Amino acid sequence: MTDLGKSYVWYSALFTGFLLTTLLPSVPFFPSFLAEFNLPYLELQLLRCVGSIIVIGGCLINQAAKNELLGQRGLATSGIYQYSRNPLYVSDLMLLFGAAILTNSMYMVALVVPVFLYFTMVLVPREERYLQSVFEEDYRRYGNRVARWAGKR
Numbered sequence: 001m002t003d004l005g006k007s008y009v010w011y012s013a014l015f016t017g018f019l020l021t022t023l024l025p026s027v028p029f030f031p032s033f034l035a036e037f038n039l040p041y042l043e044l045q046l047l048r049c050v051g052s053i054i055v056i057g058g059c060l061i062n063q064a065a066k067n068e069l070l071g072q073r074g075l076a077t078s079g080i081y082q083y084s085r086n087p088l089y090v091s092d093l094m095l096l097f098g099a100a101i102l103t104n105s106m107y108m109v110a111l112v113v114p115v116f117l118y119f120t121m122v123l124v125p126r127e128e129r130y131l132q133s134v135f136e137e138d139y140r141r142y143g144n145r146v147a148r149w150a151g152k153r
Helices: 003-023 040-069 087-103 106-135 137-145
Strands: none
Touching: 040 087, 087 106, 106 137
């Protein structure tokens, strides 16, 4: 198995562990900020709203990135890829963080950090080295123009 293949095995394991935390009883991450007003229903709806917006945004970014890759023969630099070199990982992080907010789970929020670190320190650098070896100067120019996570340089 290649290094990149091994990275995806670890990624799948982390993602599976993240999803399994939804089965654990958890300490709420967000404290009851409306307790003094006795509005727990409103608080729950607020968390659901924010979490849902983040999850929907993650789904939209994921779909936009996949649509851009359909039929792609070279380096993807247009569409969503003109704003992020890694929109699929951005969408994964948004989905995980949105799910953590929706469930108000301390465990899930705590797992977002190692997933982000794994993306930043293992997966993305390996992919960048591979893309640099394949696309050489084109990828270097693209990397100088577009940020790793979001935004233009």
